[in-house]
Each structure stands twice: as structure tokens, then as C-alpha cells.
Amino acid sequence: TGHSRSGISGARISVGETHVRFRQGRISWWALGALGQLSRAQDFESIYGTRPGSKAFGWTSTLYGELTPEPLPAAWIEAGIFASAEGIELENGAGPLAEPAVDRQTRAVRLGLLAKPVPNAVIKLAHQWRLESSSARPPGTSLDASGLDDDLWQFALGAVF
Numbered sequence: 001t002g003h004s005r006s007g008i009s010g011a012r013i014s015v016g017e018t019h020v021r022f023r024q025g026r027i028s029w030w031a032l033g034a035l036g037q038l039s040r041a042q043d044f045e046s047i048y049g050t051r052p053g054s055k056a057f058g059w060t061s062t063l064y065g066e067l068t069p070e071p072l073p074a075a076w077i078e079a080g081i082f083a084s085a086e087g088i089e090l091e092n093g094a095g096p097l098a099e100p101a102v103d104r105q106t107r108a109v110r111l112g113l114l115a116k117p118v119p120n121a122v123i124k125l126a127h128q129w130r131l132e133s134s135s136a137r138p139p140g141t142s143l144d145a146s147g148l149d150d151d152l153w154q155f156a157l158g159a160v161f
Contacts, residue, residue, distance in 0.1 A: 011040040026066040033059040055091035060084060064114075078116040082126075085109045107131040110154070124156040 017034040034057070041054035062084040068076055090104045112126025129151060 011038065011043060013038050026070065028064045028066075029062070031059065031061040033057075053090050055089075057089045057091075058087065060086040077118075080114055081112070082114060082124075083109070083111050112154070120161070121159045122157070124154070124158070126154045126156075128152045128154060 013036070015034065015036045017032065019030070019032050021030040022028070036056045038052060038054050041052050044050065044052050062082055064080050064082040066078065066080040068079050072078060085107070086109075087107045088105070108128050108130045110126045110128045112124055114122055114124045116122050
């Protein structure tokens with residue numbers, strides 16, 4: 001997609017992603033990576049009064065082991081344990097105009113249990129730990145880490161229709 005407002009014509013937003021999935025017996029692994037880029041991001045500052053990021057990259061990878069007996073008895077539900085890792089990198093993220101643009105990076109891992117009471121529904125319970133968080137802000141300025149969760153319990157319900 002692109003913007004055509006005066007002063008920023010030619011700015012383009014592009015997004016790409018890759019999915020990988022592998023299964024061997026009762027072990028599964030899947031990964032997702034996504035990259036978004038905004039060309040001429042610096043042109044937005046004078047028009048909109050804010051500094052959008054020029055690049056965002058994120059990835060997640062999960063390893064899952066099924067714990068239920070095989071073949072699955074009729075009265076049992078599928079259950080397993082999973083471990084996942086994720087990372088987010090934001091280049092030149094938005095900030096107040098008086099502050100320089102900032103790069104941000106965070107990594108987290110998660111360990112949990114999941115159950116599938118029916119084939120198209122899942123219940124997950126997991127614990128997340130943030131591994132690292134960094135910012136390229138100049139010395140003396142602080143990173144707003146309010147959106148970065150550390151040492152967090154998560155409960156999720158999901159369904160596919």
C-alpha cells in the first residue's frame with residue numbers, strides 16, 4: 001500500500017511473512033516470521049508531527065509434545081506440553097518530537113500445557129519470562145517498558161470455525 005499526501009508521495013508499506021511447520025510422530029514444531037517496512041518514514045514527521053518506525057520484525061517458534069496415549073482412547077482429550085520463544089524488533093519507533101527516534105527489541109520464552117477438548121478448540125495455561133529488552137535511546141533517557149510483560153501467567157481459550 002502507499003500514501004499520496006503532499007510531501008510523502010512515494011512512501012510504501014510492505015509486509016512479508018513466512019510460516020514453517022514440521023511434525024514427527026507426537027512432536028510438532030512451527031515457526032512464523034514477519035517483516036514490515038515503511039519507506040520514507042522520516043517524511044511523516046513534518047506532516048503528522050510524529051515519527052513512525054521504518055521497520056518492524058517479529059518471530060515466534062513453538063515446540064509441542066503430545067502427552068496423551070496413542071491411539072487416543074474415546075473418553076480422553078488430547079493434551080500436551082509446549083515451549084515457545086518470540087522476539088520483536090522495532091526500528092526507529094515513534095517517540096515525542098523532542099526525543100530522538102528509538103530502536104526497541106524484546107525476547108520472551110513461554111512454557112505451558114494445552115488441552116484440546118474437541119478437535120477445533122484449545123485451552124492453554126502458560127508462564128512467560130522476558131529474556132531481554134533493550135533500547136537504543138541515548139544515555140539519560142528512559143525506555144517505556146509498560147507494554148513488555150515479564151514473569152506473567154497466561155490463560156487462553158481458542159477455537160477455529
